[in-house]
Amino acid sequence: MLTLIIGILEEGLAYGVLALGVYITYKILDFPDLSVDGTFPLGGAVTVALISMGLNPLIALLASFLIGAFAGMITGIIHVRFRVRDMLSGIIMMTGLYSVNLRIAGSANVAIFTKDSIFDNSFIDRVVPEGFRPYLVVTLLFVIVLIMKILLDVYLKTKSGYLLRAVGDNETVVTSLAKDKGTIKIIGLSIANGFVAMSGGIFVQRNGFFEISIGTGALVAGVASVIIGINLLGKVSFLKATTTVILGSILYKTCVQIAISFGLVSQDRKLITAILFLIILITSNGRKRRVKAHA
Amino acid sequence: MLRLIDINKYYNPGTVNEMCLFDGFNLDIREEEFVSVVGSNGSGKTSMLNIICGSIPVDNGKIEINGTDITNMPEYKRQMRIGRVYQNPALGTCPNMTILENMSLADNKGKSFNLQLGTNKKRINGYRETLSRLGLGLEEKMDVTVGTLSGGQRQALAMIMATMTPIEFLILDEHTAALDPKTAELIMELTRDIVKEKKLTTIMVTHNLRYAVEYGNRLLMMHQGELVLDKCGEEKHALEVDDILDKFNKISIECGN
Numbered sequence: 001m002l003t004l005i006i007g008i009l010e011e012g013l014a015y016g017v018l019a020l021g022v023y024i025t026y027k028i029l030d031f032p033d034l035s036v037d038g039t040f041p042l043g044g045a046v047t048v049a050l051i052s053m054g055l056n057p058l059i060a061l062l063a064s065f066l067i068g069a070f071a072g073m074i075t076g077i078i079h080v081r082f083r084v085r086d087m088l089s090g091i092i093m094m095t096g097l098y099s100v101n102l103r104i105a106g107s108a109n110v111a112i113f114t115k116d117s118i119f120d121n122s123f124i125d126r127v128v129p130e131g132f133r134p135y136l137v138v139t140l141l142f143v144i145v146l147i148m149k150i151l152l153d154v155y156l157k158t159k160s161g162y163l164l165r166a167v168g169d170n171e172t173v174v175t176s177l178a179k180d181k182g183t184i185k186i187i188g189l190s191i192a193n194g195f196v197a198m199s200g201g202i203f204v205q206r207n208g209f210f211e212i213s214i215g216t217g218a219l220v221a222g223v224a225s226v227i228i229g230i231n232l233l234g235k236v237s238f239l240k241a242t243t244t245v246i247l248g249s250i251l252y253k254t255c256v257q258i259a260i261s262f263g264l265v266s267q268d269r270k271l272i273t274a275i276l277f278l279i280i281l282i283t284s285n286g287r288k289r290r291v292k293a294h295a
Numbered sequence: 296m297l298r299l300i301d302i303n304k305y306y307n308p309g310t311v312n313e314m315c316l317f318d319g320f321n322l323d324i325r326e327e328e329f330v331s332v333v334g335s336n337g338s339g340k341t342s343m344l345n346i347i348c349g350s351i352p353v354d355n356g357k358i359e360i361n362g363t364d365i366t367n368m369p370e371y372k373r374q375m376r377i378g379r380v381y382q383n384p385a386l387g388t389c390p391n392m393t394i395l396e397n398m399s400l401a402d403n404k405g406k407s408f409n410l411q412l413g414t415n416k417k418r419i420n421g422y423r424e425t426l427s428r429l430g431l432g433l434e435e436k437m438d439v440t441v442g443t444l445s446g447g448q449r450q451a452l453a454m455i456m457a458t459m460t461p462i463e464f465l466i467l468d469e470h471t472a473a474l475d476p477k478t479a480e481l482i483m484e485l486t487r488d489i490v491k492e493k494k495l496t497t498i499m500v501t502h503n504l505r506y507a508v509e510y511g512n513r514l515l516m517m518h519q520g521e522l523v524l525d526k527c528g529e530e531k532h533a534l535e536v537d538d539i540l541d542k543f544n545k546i547s548i549e550c551g552n
Contacts, residue, residue, distance in 0.1 A: 155410075162392070162400050162413040169389040173397075176387070176457065177404045178374040 006138050008257050012250030013141035014203045015221055017148050019229070019249040020242060021195030022222030024152075027230065027241070029168040029188045034090030034219055035075040036196050038097030039068045041215035043197030044204035045105035048112050051205075057118045061201045068197020069190040071097065076186030094215075101212060108212040117205040118144075137206060144202060148195065149242045155191070164188050196222070217270055220277050225249035231284045252276070296361055297324040297464065297496065302346060303355035304520075316342055317520045320356070328527070329490055329497040331507035333539060334517035335546070340500040343517070344468050347498070349373045360463075375405060378457035378495075380450070382469040387453025390442030394433060394452065397441055398422040401456035425455060429485065447478030451485060458489050465490060467499040471506070479503070483510060504536045514539075518546050 018040060025033040043064035050060040071093060079089035102108060116122070119137045128136055155161045167174045167184040174181040196218070204210045229248025233239055239247075259272040302320040307313050316339050324330055334340050345351040347358065349370035358366045365373060380387055388397050399414040402422070419437070426434040429451050433444075441449060450470060458465060467486065471479035483506055490497050501507050507514055514531050516524035516539065524542055526534055 157413050158410045159399075159403055159408040159413045160410055162396060162403075163408045165392060165396075166389045166400055169391045170386065172381070172386045173389050173400065175371045176374050176379060177400060178371055179408065180369070180371050 003134075004257070006134065008253050009138050009250060010141055010206060012253040013138065013145050013246070014206055015199060015225065015253065016141075016145040016246040016249045017202060018196050018199035018218060018222050019225035019245045020145075020148055020152055021192040021199065022219065023226050023242065023245045024164075024188055024192035024195070026223050026226055027168075028156075028165055029185060029192075031079075031086050031168075031185070031189070032090065032219075033072075033075065033189060033192065034087060035071060035093035035097070035189075035193060036090070036219040036222060037215045037217070038094035038101070039071045039193040039197045039215075040200040040203075040218035041101045041210075041212060042071055042097055042104070043068050043200030044210045044214055045101040045200075046197070047201035047204050048110045048210040049104050049106070051112050051115045051117065052106075052110070054115075057116055057121065057205060061118065061198060061205070064201035065194040065198040068200075069194035071197070072189040072191070072193025073186055075193065076182075076189035079189075080182035080185055097215075098212070101215075105210050105212070110210040111208060112204070112210070113208040117208070118202075119206060141202070141206070145246055148198070149246060152195075152242055153240060160187070164191075217273050220273055221249075221252065224252045224273075224277050224280050227280050227284050228252055296326060296359075297347065298322070298357075298359040299343070299346070300357040300359065301355065302353050302358075304342065304346065304351075304353055308354070315520070317346075317353075317356075320520060322515075322522070324496060324498065326496055327494050328513050329511035330499065330513045330515060331511040332498060332500045332515045332517060333502070333504060333507045333543075334515075335543070337519075338517040339520040340517055341468055342520075344379075344466050344498065344500060347464075348377060348379060348466060376463045377466055378462040378464070379466040380453050380457050380468065380470040382472045384446040384449040384453060384473060387456060388441045388449050391440055393438050393440055394426070394444075395419065395422065395437040397452065397456060398426075398459075401459045404460040425459075426452075429455070429481075447474050447481070450474060450478075450482055454482060454485055454489065458493060458495070461493075463496060465495040465497040467497065467501075469500050469502060472502060486510070504539050508534055508536050508539065516542060 022036060025031045046064045046067050047060045050063055051057055075089050075093045078084050078092060079086055084092070119140055124136065156165060163174060163179060163184050164187065167181050167188070171181045174184060200214065203214065225248040226245050227248070228251050229244035229246070230241060232251070233244035233247055234241070255276055256269070256272055259276065260266065260269070264272060299320060299322040302317045304317040305313060305315050332340050332343070342351065346353055349368060353366065356366070357364055360376065389400070395414060399418070402418060423434040423437070431448050431451055433448060433452065441452065444452070454470070471482050474482060487510060489495070497511070499511065512531060513527035514524065514534060515522055523546060
């Protein structure tokens with residue numbers, strides 16, 4: 001049971017960084033960014049490629065963030081400068097990235113069990129006592145997610161962060177401030193996909209292998225986490241939106257795990273994901289409608 | 296000095312619905328003029344504001360500010376010199392951000408939006424003071440999101456935000472039309488004070504003929520993309536609501552309404 005809980009926590013936290021990224025696009029920018037399904041494995045591909053080359057796993061993580069941010073920037077440019085619809089810009093990136101990811105990773109399945117990762121390296125072998133090993137991954141993940149959350153919180157409090165929030169809230173205000181709303185959107189998409197790709201890198205380092213299909217449903221998982229977090233825990237005043245989103249990610253993974261424990265096999269995982277997502281969307285719509293009826 | 300020179304504007308060009316709004320439209324607005332613009336729906340008032348602000352492109356003609364051609368300058372760059380308040384109170388503020396955050400945003404107009412802290416703590420007292428002059432109690436609600444405010448409160452805030460940093464032009468697009476009479480009165484007084492204090496060149500589109508007559512030092516009436524009345528100075532002061540109403544009726548009869 002404890003192993004199961006730790007497993008869920010690990011998975012929820014690994015996807016927590018993804019949820020933070022999706023929070024930026026889905027909630028702040030109000031942009032349904034499907035490129036996430038491509039940038040999540042992109043981060044994974046970059047990570048395995050760099051780790052296979054013998055690079056420091058922490059640097060691999062940073063690299064996945066940067067390359068993800070670059071991919072997000074291209075999504076933004078396609079949408080803003082070439083006036084392609086938001087959904088389609090994401091789909092174009094997602095489709096193109098599939099091949100790019102295969103190129104970077106080298107094949108559809110790459111194992112890095114034998115290599116160092118942030119969770120398993122000589123430093124940890126020396127420092128961490130044997131008894132703590134089962135909790136090591138979850139602790140490290142917690143620290144990473146916390147750092148990313150704080151970074152995002154701080155950014156959203158800067159002038160640039162204010163502008164990012166404003167562009168999703170009311171574009172007209174951004175124009176009134178003599179700022180190009182398109183540029184702000186591109187910046188937002190960059191940061192978001194940086195988070196997402198980093199999450200992919202973390203996921204791959206935790207699992208010890210890369211698989212081309214890990215991106216399928218990444219956006220769904222992210223949006224589900226955001227909706228669960230904001231709708232269920234948004235009322236709790238001492239929790240920041242970014243915190244609720246991470247908790248949402250853990251709750252979402254719990255739901256999936258519960259569904260699987262009812263005798264469904266892992267082949268059914270995506271179906272469970274889809275049905276869960278649908279339920280979440282329907283129930284959150286119902287809440288909104290009721291609120292409107294009262295207003 | 297703001298000049299619109301020989302402006303041509305067609306809507307839906309090349310289709311059966313093609314409509315010519317402006318055909319060789321000319322307008323000069325001198326510094327520190329407060330221009331009230333009236334006219335029926337579809338007369339081109341808001342289109343004129345949109346052309347000045349760059350929200351819609353022109354087909355032909357030139358827009359100049361102090362002799363500089365800004366015809367091809369993108370909308371957001373023009374806003375450096377322009378403050379605009381819209382008819383819809385929701386358009387001038389960010390509903391999910393607090394009053395303080397909105398004020399901080401507006402205060403930073405013209406400066407770089409970098410990684411410094413979004414709200415400068417030293418400025419908060421100044422914001423409070425500015426807001427307390429409105430007498431709406433907004434200074435006590437700095438941490439409340441703007442979406443929870445009433446239309447009048449939001450419009451007052453939008454007005455403050457639009458004029459917070461040094462601008463040359465104030466564009467008011469029926470900015471009292473969505474408000475109740477008492478609040479509208481308050482916003483108009485606020486407008487007058489701000490325009491006077493900051494010496495702004497102002498263009499105010501309104502459907503309220505009384506405001507058009509009472510406020511400002513120049514009055515324009517537009518009809519089908521043309522100026523049918525342009526009074527300034529003494530002539531403007533002599534105008535009364537009935538005079539404008541007469542003119543309005545005449546035009547309507549000519550149109551067969």
